Amino acid sequence: MSERLEKGLEVLRSEVDYKVESFFSSCVNCGICAESCLFYTETRDPRYTPIYKTEPLRKLWQKEYTLWGRLAGTLGIGQPMTEADLADWEELVYDGCSMCGRCSMVCPVGVDISGMIFKVKHALAKAGFSPEGLVGAARRALEIGSPMGITLTTVKAVIKHVEEDTGLKMPVDVEGADYLALLSSNEIALYPEYLDSLARIFDHAGVSWTLSTDAFEATNAGLQIGNKAIAGQLVQRVVDGAEKLKVKSVISPECGHAYTALRWEGPNFIGKAYSFRVVHILELLDELRAQGRLRTTGKESERISFHDPCSIVRRGGIQAQPRNLLQPMTENFVEMKDHGSMNWCCGGGGGVSSNERAEELKLTAFNRKKSQIDEINVEKVVTACSNCRMVMEDGIEANEMDIELVGLTEMIARHLADERPT
């Protein structure tokens, strides 16, 4: 048995727990999950059936944890698992799954398929079966501090530009601030208007906040690739930064997987509860709105819809907040046919957008989002995840769609009322 296979099987074994036992004992292979997956619906390739993506884990469970598997093993009539059982699934779980979790919502017996796919990813990552793009992103995140190779110097340059544009002094490394704001690489490199908007909104609402030179990056390449050790190191970096500045809360930016990594998985990755609260930017903005500290003016008359980022809404539970925030700024808000917790993914989550090899498949999967947008005939789509925004911009460009895309925080900043709340 090769070292890679041995490592992969060892990780798979460590992932077999009471949930896996319950899920595989319950699954009757009905295939209903296929219809919930945009990689299946847009390709009609049965290999993209969500439960099929867990096959390495199921195979190991069947061989080592069931009577028939053990019996076959004892009698020497079972086929041993090979490297192909792992290698052949690399493309399925990294290219053909955005970890959107829609499959986990529809399984009639309640299998959290997405959760099990992450377990497979963990084994593949440890065994070295991961796409080059994600391996590189994880390496850069560890060595440089950002999956896109963004350094503190770049962040400082963006901060300087924002200060010039807004006329506001940006708080950096302010000890004892209420909130530590994090950024995603996309927001630093592609959408610096996010930081600009944050500065304006927090100034308007009188929020005590800071940026950190030790912990500015929110994304987590470890989560995307499925490597819990790397994910833990990246989370620890944020924890150390937050504890050093003694902040009360850490703000997760408009980035879906960053929210999952920080808010939900982070404490488990590092093995301890946080001493601070993690709040998504939309949660905070909605809290400020409810407290009367965030006031907007003017309503946009065009037909506008909201794309629910999977990790923030379906897997993160932030569904009402974006709608509460959009309502005062829109006259013609239109929901997509499937929205909220049953929304369709943009096609680029779970690291797919960082995986160059998956580019064509990602664009094919985007056809589902295109159909959703075409159906409601809107002029503008608002979202709250820089990755969704980037993937959708690619899709809109490739399909020559006449749609404007905007981040929700940015839209709020554009509508800020002149007078400050008292």
Added chain:
Amino acid sequence: MIEYLIDGPLWHLSLAVFGIGVVWKLGSIVFASRRQDLSVARAAAGPAAFKTVFSRFIPHKEISSQIVIPLVAGYMFHLGLFALLFFAVPHVSFLEQNLLGFGWTPMPHWAFIVSAQLAFLGLIILWLRRMTNPVSRLISTLDDHVVAILTFVVMLTGCFALLEGATALRLLHRFTVELWLIYFPFSALMHTFTFIPSRAFTGAWFGRRGIDA
């Protein structure tokens, strides 16, 4: 001799394997040690777990139009089988005399016919789909086919056993039931019970994040 074996030792053996197997399996799931989730829950997991056990009986409206065949056939089969198992006249009498000591009103003959038709038709449709649908064909295992065939045979011999006075047919039915009971804890038939913790675990996971799953 065969009658003695089927009505006696084999029946008790199959009941023991079924009972111990099911309890063992469920116990290993429900009482297994688990790591505490260290993230701060947004909402209580318990009520969501309880709700999801029931809410998954009805598919989300966003997907129901894409799964009409397995949905309808699934309900036909499961409801038909449930009715046959617990409300067919011979089963009610058998349970009263051999296991429980009390009985209840069995269903009338017409309801039996309807239930049997629903169960047979549902099972046949599900199995045909398993054989012909590219997705189902790819993901189905040997166990899925064994379970379907075994259940079909049990139902078929059950119909044969209705021929009064035919002891051989009654024994044949009972023998297939015994095989079914012995196979049950080690097969996909366990979903009869494990769907409950399975739904509850997922419901709890979503629930603590404040999501209605």
